[in-house]
Amino acid sequence: MPIRAGEWLAHGSQPEWTMTVVEKTQGAPRDAGPLAELDDHGLVAACLAGRRDAFDLLVDRHKRSVYLLCYRFVGTHEDASDLSQDVFLRAYRGLRRFRGDSSFATWLYRIGVNVCLNRVSMRQPLQRSLDEMPNLAAPQADPAVALVRREEARRVRAAVARLPRKQRTALILRVYHDLPHKEIASALGTSVGAVKANFFHALANLKKLLAADTRSGS
Amino acid sequence: MKHLSPAQLVDVVEGTAGDTLTAHCAGCPACRTKADELRATLAVTSANEVPEPSPLFWDHLSARVARAVRDEPVPGAWWQRWTWQWVPLSAAAMVLIAVGFGVSWRGISIVASHPASELALGPAVPLDGIERLDAGESSDVSWTLMTDLSSTVAADETLGAELPVLPDAADRALHHLTEPEQAELIRILHEEMGPSARMAPRPARK
Numbered sequence: 001m002p003i004r005a006g007e008w009l010a011h012g013s014q015p016e017w018t019m020t021v022v023e024k025t026q027g028a029p030r031d032a033g034p035l036a037e038l039d040d041h042g043l044v045a046a047c048l049a050g051r052r053d054a055f056d057l058l059v060d061r062h063k064r065s066v067y068l069l070c071y072r073f074v075g076t077h078e079d080a081s082d083l084s085q086d087v088f089l090r091a092y093r094g095l096r097r098f099r100g101d102s103s104f105a106t107w108l109y110r111i112g113v114n115v116c117l118n119r120v121s122m123r124q125p126l127q128r129s130l131d132e133m134p135n136l137a138a139p140q141a142d143p144a145v146a147l148v149r150r151e152e153a154r155r156v157r158a159a160v161a162r163l164p165r166k167q168r169t170a171l172i173l174r175v176y177h178d179l180p181h182k183e184i185a186s187a188l189g190t191s192v193g194a195v196k197a198n199f200f201h202a203l204a205n206l207k208k209l210l211a212a213d214t215r216s217g218s
Numbered sequence: 219m220k221h222l223s224p225a226q227l228v229d230v231v232e233g234t235a236g237d238t239l240t241a242h243c244a245g246c247p248a249c250r251t252k253a254d255e256l257r258a259t260l261a262v263t264s265a266n267e268v269p270e271p272s273p274l275f276w277d278h279l280s281a282r283v284a285r286a287v288r289d290e291p292v293p294g295a296w297w298q299r300w301t302w303q304w305v306p307l308s309a310a311a312m313v314l315i316a317v318g319f320g321v322s323w324r325g326i327s328i329v330a331s332h333p334a335s336e337l338a339l340g341p342a343v344p345l346d347g348i349e350r351l352d353a354g355e356s357s358d359v360s361w362t363l364m365t366d367l368s369s370t371v372a373a374d375e376t377l378g379a380e381l382p383v384l385p386d387a388a389d390r391a392l393h394h395l396t397e398p399e400q401a402e403l404i405r406i407l408h409e410e411m412g413p414s415a416r417m418a419p420r421p422a423r424k
Contacts (some may be wrong), residue, residue, distance in 0.1 A: 097295050
């Protein structure tokens with residue numbers, strides 16, 4: 001509901017301007033109607049039948065996880081934003097190939113991983129300075145603690161970026177997206193055993209990389 | 219002693235391993251050390267947060283994707299779009315085609331069942347003739363509709379509206395035919411009217 005600044009003023013004086021606070025519309029698009037009640041498979045079917053607004057709802061449901069996945073791979077907001085758009089665009093183009101054997105999220109992860117790995121193989125992620133890094137959502141009360149955490153996060157992201165592709169993918173999907181090994185295997189088109197092995201080696205290599213980084217830093 | 223495989227160690231670290239594997243890990247220093255190292259690295263890795271973008275970014279991303287998608291063709295197969303969007307239109311088109319086909323078919327039947335002289339002179343098709351045809355085809359909805367509509371039209375009204383064929387219309391129409399067309403028409407009339415009918419060919423148009 002719009003709230004007008006004039007209603008807040010005491011003594012009945014009217015301002016020369018009014019400010020309208022509009023309710024945040026993030027989430028379902030307007031006039032989504034019964035589409036919003038459909039699950040992902042239903043939205044895919046509606047989209048294939050010509051309802052473009054059904055895809056808008058799918059984007060709203062999965063944009064955060066897709067963006068975070070992309071960020072984990074490329075490490076910059078701009079690249080993650082571009083890649084997220086690319087992931088959804090490819091998903092839209094290939095929507096007819098979605099069979100529904102897996103969840104839509106898993107299918108989207110598969111596209112996302114392919115898009116990200118292609119981008120990463122084309123160019124190395126930019127190494128941004130600490131000053132260029134975006135602010136964290138929850139600012140730390142102690143600036144020194146925040147700085148240490150940022151530095152630690154940068155070190156871990158840099159180490160993850162140096163992992164082999166399969167190990168990096170398994171680690172990102174398992175640790176940061178909490179996907180079960182079975183879904184990761186489905187997304188990557190491999191076996192559960194292979195995913196677990198890649199996850200194990202990813203952690204082992206990460207330990208070595210972080211230790212080497214600590215030694216070189218000191 | 220056989221040590222745990224990488225996949226089994228992952229199960230132990232994640233707490234999904236069975237009792238046998240867990241017991242082995244507890245009693246095997248080498249496997250326990252590996253599992254502890256994995257847990258420590260996992261803890262460091264898990265704590266790594268992604269910087270949260272601005273709240274406005276999510277709407278911005280949705281808008282970007284929507285713009286990009288708008289330029290793309292609808293991804294579904296053509297028959298899926300056809301069923302969704304064109305069913306009402308297609309149904310209406312099918313009804314129209316059926317009505318048109320029915321009317322055309324009855325028109326051919328009328329022409330075929332009446333001598334050419336009747337078609338050319340006076341009111342071409344008497345209304346009782348239409349009713350006669352309809353009697354045997356009462357199941358045809360389109361034909362019933364046409365006869366219902368036409369049955370309310372009086373012969374005098376049709377004359378006033380200049381709808382019937384004029385008495386010399388056939389003669390004038392014949393004058394506009396070429397010689398081969400006239401010969402073909404005569405052949406058709408002979409075929410339809412039987413061997414008893416005799417028509418003298420008209421002189422060719424100058």
